[in-house]
Amino acid sequence: MKYKSIILLTSSILIVLTSMYVALTKAYASETIKVYSERQPFLIEPLIKEYEKSTGNKIEWIFSKKGLVQKTILEKSRPVADIFLSSDIARLVDITEAEANFDIPFQKNVPENLQSKNWTSLTMRARVIYAHNDLNLNNISYEDLVLPEYKNRVCTRSGYHPYNISLFSSLIAHHGEEWFEDYVIKLKANLARKPQGNDRDQVKAIYAGVCDLSIGNHYYYFKMLDDPNQIVWLDKVSPIFPNQDNYGTHVNISGISIINDENYDASVDFLDFLLSDEAQKIYANDNNEFPVNPNVSASERVQKLANNAKFDSTSLEEIASNRKAVLDILNKINFDG
Ligand SMILES: [Fe+2]
Structure with a gap:
């Protein structure tokens, strides 16, 4: 009887010690x-x-x-x-x-x-507007891209690219779905060509005289600047951080x-x-x-380009919740077609 309880006691101490060891090694082991x-x-x-x-x-x-x-x-x-x-x-x-x-x-x-x-x-990466220098713009908004004076003068990559879906979702956050449908119909009507290529291809198209305005991420400016074959495009094209008069540039x-x-x-x-x-x-x-x-x-050159630009402070989670609505409307009007 006595031996039995000693064995029981010893084994429970052993169990406690083993589990303590396991817990400790788990906590301190390198991962x-x-x-x-x-x-x-x-x-x-x-x-x-x-x-x-x-x-x-x-x-x-x-x-x-x-x-x-x-x-x-x-x-x-x-x-x-x-x-x-x-x-x-x-x-x-x-x-x-x-x-x-x-x-x-x-x-x-x-x-x-x-x-x-x-x-x-x-x-953060800003979605900016690239504009031909002859337009002499120092401020523009995403909303301005549908102005009648820009008919056949806008270029963009696919409306379905995640960068554009995110920008479009932010426009729904600011103006609602009905407004957005009207906006993309007008935007499509202002395009110089069907949506194609990537963000940098649109800047090249502005340089080549295909269009005057495009949408693209800000860091592509530096990629073009650092590329000996692309730097020449920037002789004619400059990025503008849009919507500085209201809610700020989409990020x-x-x-x-x-x-x-x-x-x-x-x-x-x-x-x-x-x-x-x-x-x-x-x-x-x-x-x-x-x-x-x-x-x-930000780095010095990024700061210089952004020049204290104001960024949209709408919650990204809220913006992202409009993605489905954006897709439905793009499909409805066949934006890329
Ligand atoms: Fe990118």
């Missing part, structure tokens, strides 16, 4: 954080190395330009990666709608309109979501790191974007 990324790590690599050294965690960067959203959604019951890093709000919303991500804590380094409970922004984001709860604490820690002053400085400059962390300024 490998796998990042599905639509962007290459490039300039941030030295920072990541430093992060790995100071935390003991390892970052495994899995880069692909296409297919990561589908992969994340397919794998949602057994996630392969811990974090999804996107170059557009639409992709983050797709993952959220598929319930393939987890809630994240409120990010104090990110403006409220640029985060939700499921994702946060990392950088899209690159952002991040946690897609696995097994490595949750380490993932949140890495997210904090990407939003830290130090990482934001480098990460945003990597692609000539605007940091979301208000303590950090």
Whole structure:
């Protein structure tokens, strides 16, 4: 009887000790954080190395330009990666709608309109208007693109591209669906040619005399500036940050979501790191974007181009909720056709 209770006591102590050991090693073991990324790590690599050294965690960067959203959604019951890093709000919303991500804590380094409970922004990219210099414009609005004087003078990529869907969704947020339908009918009527190509192709078309105005992301200005074959287009074309007289220029984001709860604490820690002053400085400059962390300024040349431009402060989550309405209206009027 006595022996029995000693054995029982010893084994329960052993069980307690083992579970304590398991809990402790779990808490302090170094983790490998796998990042599905639509962007290459490039300039941030030295920072990541430093992060790995100071935390003991390892970052495994899995880069692909296409297919990561589908992969994340397919794998949602057994996630392969811990974090999804996107170059557009639409992709983050797709993952959220598929319930393939987890809630994240409120990010104090990110403006409220640029985060939700499921994702946060990392950088901002402005959707600007490129205009022929002969137009002599220093201010223009998205709404102006449908003015009768611009008939056959506007170029754009597909209306269905995520960048345009996001801009159009913001127009619904400001003016409503009925207004937007009338707007895209007029916009289509003002196009010099069917929507085609990418943002930079439209600037080339302005240079070539096909049109006078186009819509494109601001950082393509620097890509063209840095490209010996494209820099010449900028002799005739300049970007303008639209809607400075009212709600400000529309911004899209690159952002991040946690897609696995097994490595949750380490993932949140890495997210904090990407939003830290130090990482934001480098990460945003990597692609000539605007940091979301208000303590950090954009690179000198980005600041010079933006000239303190005002950005639309409408919640991106609200904007994204208009995506379906945008698609329905684009289909209805056959915008690209
Ligand atoms: Fe882009």
